[in-house]
Amino acid sequence: MLEKRFVKILAVLMILSFVSVAVLGGCSKAPETSQSSQGEEKQEKKEKVLVIGYDRDAEILDTIKTAWYSDALIYIHDRLVSRDYDFKYKPGLAKSWDVSEDGLTWTFHLREGVKFHDGSPFTAKDVKWTIDTIKDPNTGSPYRNDLKAIKEVIVKDDHTIVMKLNYPFPNLLFNLSNTASGIHPANAYEKYGDDYGKKIVIGTGPFKFKEWVKGDRIVLEKNEEYNWGPEWMSNRGPALIDKIVLRTIPDENTRIMELETGGIHILRNVPVAHLERLEKNPDIQVYRGPATKLGYLAYATDKKPFTDVRVRRAINHAVNREEIINYVFRGVGEVAYGYLPPALKDEYLEESKDLAYNYNPEKAKQLLAEAGYPDGLKLTLSADNSSRSQKLAEVLQSQLKEVGIETEIQLYDSASYKAMLKEGKQELFIRQYSWPNADILDWFLLSSQMPYPNHSRWNDPKTDELIKKAASMPTWEERAEAYKEVQKYLIEQAVWCPIYIPEQIIAVRKEVKNFKYHPWMLQYNDGFDMMVE
Amino acid sequence: MLKYLIRRLILMIPVVIGMTVIVFLILHLAPGDPVDLIVGPNVTPEVYENIRRRLGLDQPLIIQYLKFMKSVIKGDLGVSILQERPVIELILERLPVTLQIGFAGFLITFVIAIPTGILAAVNRNTIIDYSCMTGAMLGISLPTFWFGLLLMYFFAYKMRLFPISGYGSLKHLVLPAFALGLTNAAITARMVRSSMLEVLRQDYIRTARSKGLAEKVVIYQHALKNAMIPIITLMGLRLGWIIGGSVMLEIVFSIPGLGRLIVESILSRDYPVVQGSMIVLTSSIILANILADILYAVVDPRIRYN
Numbered sequence: 001m002l003e004k005r006f007v008k009i010l011a012v013l014m015i016l017s018f019v020s021v022a023v024l025g026g027c028s029k030a031p032e033t034s035q036s037s038q039g040e041e042k043q044e045k046k047e048k049v050l051v052i053g054y055d056r057d058a059e060i061l062d063t064i065k066t067a068w069y070s071d072a073l074i075y076i077h078d079r080l081v082s083r084d085y086d087f088k089y090k091p092g093l094a095k096s097w098d099v100s101e102d103g104l105t106w107t108f109h110l111r112e113g114v115k116f117h118d119g120s121p122f123t124a125k126d127v128k129w130t131i132d133t134i135k136d137p138n139t140g141s142p143y144r145n146d147l148k149a150i151k152e153v154i155v156k157d158d159h160t161i162v163m164k165l166n167y168p169f170p171n172l173l174f175n176l177s178n179t180a181s182g183i184h185p186a187n188a189y190e191k192y193g194d195d196y197g198k199k200i201v202i203g204t205g206p207f208k209f210k211e212w213v214k215g216d217r218i219v220l221e222k223n224e225e226y227n228w229g230p231e232w233m234s235n236r237g238p239a240l241i242d243k244i245v246l247r248t249i250p251d252e253n254t255r256i257m258e259l260e261t262g263g264i265h266i267l268r269n270v271p272v273a274h275l276e277r278l279e280k281n282p283d284i285q286v287y288r289g290p291a292t293k294l295g296y297l298a299y300a301t302d303k304k305p306f307t308d309v310r311v312r313r314a315i316n317h318a319v320n321r322e323e324i325i326n327y328v329f330r331g332v333g334e335v336a337y338g339y340l341p342p343a344l345k346d347e348y349l350e351e352s353k354d355l356a357y358n359y360n361p362e363k364a365k366q367l368l369a370e371a372g373y374p375d376g377l378k379l380t381l382s383a384d385n386s387s388r389s390q391k392l393a394e395v396l397q398s399q400l401k402e403v404g405i406e407t408e409i410q411l412y413d414s415a416s417y418k419a420m421l422k423e424g425k426q427e428l429f430i431r432q433y434s435w436p437n438a439d440i441l442d443w444f445l446l447s448s449q450m451p452y453p454n455h456s457r458w459n460d461p462k463t464d465e466l467i468k469k470a471a472s473m474p475t476w477e478e479r480a481e482a483y484k485e486v487q488k489y490l491i492e493q494a495v496w497c498p499i500y501i502p503e504q505i506i507a508v509r510k511e512v513k514n515f516k517y518h519p520w521m522l523q524y525n526d527g528f529d530m531m532v533e
Numbered sequence: 534m535l536k537y538l539i540r541r542l543i544l545m546i547p548v549v550i551g552m553t554v555i556v557f558l559i560l561h562l563a564p565g566d567p568v569d570l571i572v573g574p575n576v577t578p579e580v581y582e583n584i585r586r587r588l589g590l591d592q593p594l595i596i597q598y599l600k601f602m603k604s605v606i607k608g609d610l611g612v613s614i615l616q617e618r619p620v621i622e623l624i625l626e627r628l629p630v631t632l633q634i635g636f637a638g639f640l641i642t643f644v645i646a647i648p649t650g651i652l653a654a655v656n657r658n659t660i661i662d663y664s665c666m667t668g669a670m671l672g673i674s675l676p677t678f679w680f681g682l683l684l685m686y687f688f689a690y691k692m693r694l695f696p697i698s699g700y701g702s703l704k705h706l707v708l709p710a711f712a713l714g715l716t717n718a719a720i721t722a723r724m725v726r727s728s729m730l731e732v733l734r735q736d737y738i739r740t741a742r743s744k745g746l747a748e749k750v751v752i753y754q755h756a757l758k759n760a761m762i763p764i765i766t767l768m769g770l771r772l773g774w775i776i777g778g779s780v781m782l783e784i785v786f787s788i789p790g791l792g793r794l795i796v797e798s799i800l801s802r803d804y805p806v807v808q809g810s811m812i813v814l815t816s817s818i819i820l821a822n823i824l825a826d827i828l829y830a831v832v833d834p835r836i837r838y839n
Contacts (some may be wrong), residue, residue: 023550052633056797059615059617060615060617065571065641067572069569074611115567136833137577137579137580137583138583140571140572140576140583140584141572141582142571142572142576142585144576144577144580145576145577182534194618197617198616198617198618212702213701213789214616214623214626214627214789215789215790215793215794215797216699216701216787216788216789217699234753247699247787248787248789249698249699249787249789250784250793251698251784251785251787252687253682253691254697254785254786254787257685257686257690257697257698258697258698261689261690261693261697262689263696263697263698263699366749413800414800415563415564415565415566415569415570415800415802416563416564416565418565418566419564419565419566419569420564420567422566422569468714504601
């Protein structure tokens, strides 16, 4: 009797577990995508699926509202302006544009016959709605400030749109070619309500939004009607692949294993630790090039001792950049002396290295003594808690110690780090930016950007003047030259201590044909020209 | 019994409320601002203030808390700050994923731990006992996520029997469930062994043997049933823990479960999501313990709840 009852309990427990697994499994079972090599082989229809691995998922798929632009948005939307492999601005949804003499009126002539994924035709109204919505303070768009040069958007006719500017602004083409400037159908928010950006995303791009399993994957499907790709693409019609799956794989080791076993085809931002192994793998092609990123040591320039330019220069002299590249980055990457990444060919100041401060601990000590700190300094060194920053902080700590600067390392998670910088508690701190335009200097160093993102608290009228002048130069070339002046001045003032330019490392499996490396908008061609075998 | 259950369920309320206070305070007092993450740093103060007001973050903490609790009582867990979707929707999306792995792991624990524990207890101080317990010791010492990585490396990466990571099919479930199940089985097996040894020393076991019962009957009928109480307690605790405790496993295997939702929301200071998930998590742990209490009475007729 007793035994029976016990067996019954056991049985009930087991059945319960089985049932719950089965039921829950059933109700949340998502359609199988080719996530694994096994899955792919079994697929009946020979669908061409490209799987790309990422470390994090999108929060909301809406270029207007998000500050984290998932690559999915690049494929879903088109922009007025596109950027080719040489970084030149080329037609996108606008087939051409004219600028008035004074640089204040821009007229864009829009492509005809373009359709949104919901079937509605693309017209000037959609452009106006998109830009107006970004600019509306009630939307709370993170991109609002980037379009502040635009005073007014006027629909001239269905296929002509006029933008009136507050001041000449040649960088408008950059801003209009960013992911954040993807064009949405007019009144998308009213039409689709709260589901927009979550369950419905409408653009004119080569891929349509199909499915989003939060935290796992975003699935995009080929837009069969697409034939308005930019001229510089070899394929302007419908994409050669049927589906793109953007998978979220938070763990680094897992991402690498997925790549090696074919669970994903492309991995961007390959950590240097895995570089050697992947380069030896015959199934994988590794693309490398300088990134449009810059890592630097900064300091609160409105606080003692950093108010003294000699101290700032001393810190620049104290840092051995080669050692950092070799030790922290395993020799992958370039040393940096200037304030922009050299990949920005037009704007980068070539003579940065000659003007800047080379590694020279004796000079550093001497400068510190002159500034009144012959016995050295005691400071805090803050960093985010990523392993790269931790390692970098430790190396910097020992290098600074050699010239008599004792540091105490403080690590923060990213939200706390931001809050701390905003409050202005920092002394020395480590940052890395990633941005393909010289206007990053406006962002970080204009006095109006204090306390954040101007976290080095650089409040200097001359810098403001130089930057504002550069930003409103009437042509791209003059603008680039003016930004070189800005860089020269920043180097002289030693506002930061630039350290390294990391390498952009992309690993691509051999099944993928036609992949083209691009230093910035890496993924732009994936949707059109690329093939998966 | 029913009265007892109702009392336990009522007692749950203060525990959940206490938890919400603690979670709410810790979250809001921690540095970091979700609005920063929505709007990016380059935002005018008026837009920033607009959004804070819209989210109610400009109000004093106590008002924010009371508002939050008021809507919780109405069954509304609020809306995610970053994803702009109802929290309950986000949780219901993720919970089944975690439960699947949790229950599958639980099952594996159960099926492995009990026979192993009994085997070790019955063959005490023999080579069988030693090898079982060495295995268990190893299992306890291995962190679940690391064990998961090992399984992934051998069975998915080297042998290609399973997908490396991801979610969506039964095959995706196998490795994480085993990683969770086996490490839990190690602790449980040790518990089964010591509990069995304790019972096997009792007088009634000697009586059972002396009246000539078969050893099998003695062990499975007389001993195991009495040894179950501490095991049920442990498993009740583990059941709750399994639901919240597989965070690292979810990260390693890229499983879009509740644990990852909580961690990601904490890092982005998405207050409503963290609070909502914690309510669900706490409730499930308490419920698992109540379930364990009920099982006591089923297993041991001497236990009565009045």
